[in-house]
Amino acid sequence: MRFALADLSIQIGHIRFNNPVFVASGTFGYGTENKELVDVSKLGAIVTKSITLNPREGNPPPRLVETPSGMINSIGLANIGVDKYISDMLPVYEGIGTPIIMNIAGSSMDEYISVLEKIESVSSAIVGYEINISCPNVKEGGMQFGIDCSMTESLTSALRKRTEKLLIMKLSPNVTDISSIATSAENGGADAVSAINTVVGMSIDHKTAKSNIYTTFGGLSGPAIKPIGLACVHKVFHSITIPIIGIGGIVNTGDVVEYILAGAKAVQVGTANFRDPGICVKILNNLDLYINKHNITLNNLIGSVKQYD
Amino acid sequence: MIIENAMIVSNVEIAIGIWQMTLLAPEVSSHYKGPGQFINILSADSWEHPVRRPMSIANVNGENINIIYKIFGNVTQQLSQKVPGDSLNILGPLGNVFTGWKTKRTVLLGGGVGLAPILNLYESCPNSTLIIGARTADEHFMEHEPGKNIFLTTDDGSLGVAGNVLTVLENLDFNDQIIIYACGPKPMLKAIQHFAAKNSVKAQLSVESYMGCGLGLCQGCVIERQNEQMKKHSYHEKYTLVCMDGPVYWSNEVCFG
Ligand SMILES: Cc1cc2nc3c(=O)[nH]c(=O)nc-3n(C[C@H](O)[C@H](O)[C@H](O)COP(=O)(O)OP(=O)(O)OC[C@H]3O[C@@H](n4cnc5c(N)ncnc54)[C@H](O)[C@@H]3O)c2cc1C
Ligand SMILES: Cc1cc2nc3c(=O)[nH]c(=O)nc-3n(C[C@H](O)[C@H](O)[C@H](O)COP(=O)(O)O)c2cc1C
Numbered sequence: 416m417r418f419a420l421a422d423l424s425i426q427i428g429h430i431r432f433n434n435p436v437f438v439a440s441g442t443f444g445y446g447t448e449n450k451e452l453v454d455v456s457k458l459g460a461i462v463t464k465s466i467t468l469n470p471r472e473g474n475p476p477p478r479l480v481e482t483p484s485g486m487i488n489s490i491g492l493a494n495i496g497v498d499k500y501i502s503d504m505l506p507v508y509e510g511i512g513t514p515i516i517m518n519i520a521g522s523s524m525d526e527y528i529s530v531l532e533k534i535e536s537v538s539s540a541i542v543g544y545e546i547n548i549s550c551p552n553v554k555e556g557g558m559q560f561g562i563d564c565s566m567t568e569s570l571t572s573a574l575r576k577r578t579e580k581l582l583i584m585k586l587s588p589n590v591t592d593i594s595s596i597a598t599s600a601e602n603g604g605a606d607a608v609s610a611i612n613t614v615v616g617m618s619i620d621h622k623t624a625k626s627n628i629y630t631t632f633g634g635l636s637g638p639a640i641k642p643i644g645l646a647c648v649h650k651v652f653h654s655i656t657i658p659i660i661g662i663g664g665i666v667n668t669g670d671v672v673e674y675i676l677a678g679a680k681a682v683q684v685g686t687a688n689f690r691d692p693g694i695c696v697k698i699l700n701n702l703d704l705y706i707n708k709h710n711i712t713l714n715n716l717i718g719s720v721k722q723y724d
Numbered sequence: 725m726i727i728e729n730a731m732i733v734s735n736v737e738i739a740i741g742i743w744q745m746t747l748l749a750p751e752v753s754s755h756y757k758g759p760g761q762f763i764n765i766l767s768a769d770s771w772e773h774p775v776r777r778p779m780s781i782a783n784v785n786g787e788n789i790n791i792i793y794k795i796f797g798n799v800t801q802q803l804s805q806k807v808p809g810d811s812l813n814i815l816g817p818l819g820n821v822f823t824g825w826k827t828k829r830t831v832l833l834g835g836g837v838g839l840a841p842i843l844n845l846y847e848s849c850p851n852s853t854l855i856i857g858a859r860t861a862d863e864h865f866m867e868h869e870p871g872k873n874i875f876l877t878t879d880d881g882s883l884g885v886a887g888n889v890l891t892v893l894e895n896l897d898f899n900d901q902i903i904i905y906a907c908g909p910k911p912m913l914k915a916i917q918h919f920a921a922k923n924s925v926k927a928q929l930s931v932e933s934y935m936g937c938g939l940g941l942c943q944g945c946v947i948e949r950q951n952e953q954m955k956k957h958s959y960h961e962k963y964t965l966v967c968m969d970g971p972v973y974w975s976n977e978v979c980f981g
Binding site for chain 2: 444449452479480484493689691
């Protein structure tokens with residue numbers, strides 16, 4: 416039996432995406448490195464790695480270590496800086512056929528604003544911004560915004576005033592109450608929130624008694640954090656009305672469905688790209704089958720998880 | 725580069741804890757550029773070990789790729805349990821190649837698991853002097869044949885020259901026309917870097933670093949540059965991405981900290 420292609424398209428703010436499966440910031444480069452291995456035009460969107468005002472070299476190595484069903488990274492926001500991003504990357508995005516969401520990180524309100532204004536001042540294919548207020552790996556990685564409601568709200572509204580593009584605030588799980596931060600983002604005028612960024616973690620080599628990561632603490636990602644991501648999305652779902660983009664440990668279609676059931680309208684796949692850059696396309700093909708088989712729509716599924724009885 | 729489900733043709737223990745695996749990999753082998761390159765393997769479908777493991781290519785023969793691996797932890801342990809006919813998901817070929825070996829006299833040094841790329845290069849330049857180091861005789865699978873310019877070393881003196889690869893290198897008669905090629909643990913590469921600088925000889929080192937993807941996506945596998953010169957693939961000046969710019973560097977290009 417053959418099915419027609421399911422409608423996987425979703426709307427966030429004023430943007431219509433062909434499907435809800437995006438690649439997560441920092442796990443797909445600037446978006447074009449993977450052309451050999453994957454048809455990027457199939458992706459719902461590409462979220463590019465965090466860009467800061469000035470170029471950053473990132474943290475000293477070792478920056479990575481595998482942990483059970485996950486990995487810890489402390490890249491330290493290594494990036495080319497916004498000026499080079501404008502001159503080298505923006506032209507590449509023209510005609511790429513996939514919506515590009517630019518991720519911005521900063522250490523002060525002014526830095527976020529300057530980066531955004533620089534992009535706003537040129538024409539580009541970028542459809543929106545994801546604002547990283549949740550990087551655990553650098554002191555100036557925006558975490559001071561992501562853990563504070565009033566700072567989240569004032570940053571969001573400052574950026575909102577300066578752009579009509581999609582504005583997504585990326586939330587940290589490393590907070591006491593993620594719902595109140597999400598509410599602040601909504602009050603500040605965000606179109607959506609994405610959750611979660613990595614979970615603070617540590618890895619020690621008992622044989623050498625040394626930390627496996629130069630910066631001691633890093634960000635845990637991969638399947639190990641999926642339960643944390645699901646819980647965060649579900650908590651946030653009950654406190655805001657704007658869409659949620661679910662992130663954390665997604666490796667297959669079942670994971671995507673679980674995030675949608677928890678309350679996500681779209682998802683981002685991160686660490687899994689490192690193992691297989693084509694994984695999102697596989698997930699999408701199976702999502703299509705799933706939707707057809709169960710004769711449902713994505714919209715009806717959002718947040719519809721039932722209580723155990 | 726390509727992701728391929730390769731078929732295991734053979735998998736044998738060639739010394740204590742050291743295994744050689746032959747993979748039938750028509751796609752990856754057809755893109756192979758030369759000694760120095762590596763593949764990134766996935767030992768199981770499960771997500772218990774989400775990160776691929778880099779392994780140097782020890783030889784390419786038609787559609788077959790050989791790797792030589794040492795059992796370290798879980799993934800290499802799982803690898804050793806695979807049998808002919810099993811499949812192995814590999815990504816590759818990745819990384820750059822050793823250069824300059826066609827024109828100069830060459831001295832090749834391999835230590836620990838670093839012998840795979842060195843043996844690969846040795847096949848291309850069999851007139852080289854080959855020095856392979858291990859801790860004990862058990863870990864060697866070649867013959868110590870100084871007459872043929874093949875030197876084995878052991879830390880405990882149980883086979884070949886007592887000491888390490890540097891012990892042999894420092895006692896070789898050479899002129900500054902040679903090029904050294906080396907792969908092995910960091911202390912060994914550091915010592916060779918020092919030797920090369922002191923004796924004004926050129927050396928290419930194949931370095932290791934913890935890799936998240938092998939594709940330049942995660943920016944995890946960096947090591948520090950010495951000259952801060954820009955390379956094509958990485959946008960950064962202080963660090964270089966081992967997976968894309970490396971794993972082979974001139975000894976004066978990188979710092980081992
Ligand atoms: C370019 C390159 C070529 C290599 N070639 C060979 C080879 O030819 N033969 C061989 O035996 N080994 C080689 N290695 C090392 C090999 O990747 C590790 O031995 C292997 O990953 C160990 O996995 P494990 O699960 O058995 O051990 P684990 O318990 O995971 O780790 C043991 C050690 O292996 C290293 N390691 C683990 N995961 C990675 C990773 N993703 N990237 C880099 N290092 C890692 C770390 O140093 C770690 O401390 C190479 C590494 C690199 C970077
Ligand atoms: C190596 C690495 C680099 C990352 N870099 C960034 C980044 O620059 N900006 C950002 O907002 N998130 C970054 N993240 C976080 C991911 O976008 C994602 O939120 C997180 O990894 C959880 O998803 P996952 O479990 O699917 O990987 C990074 C994650 C990893 C593993």
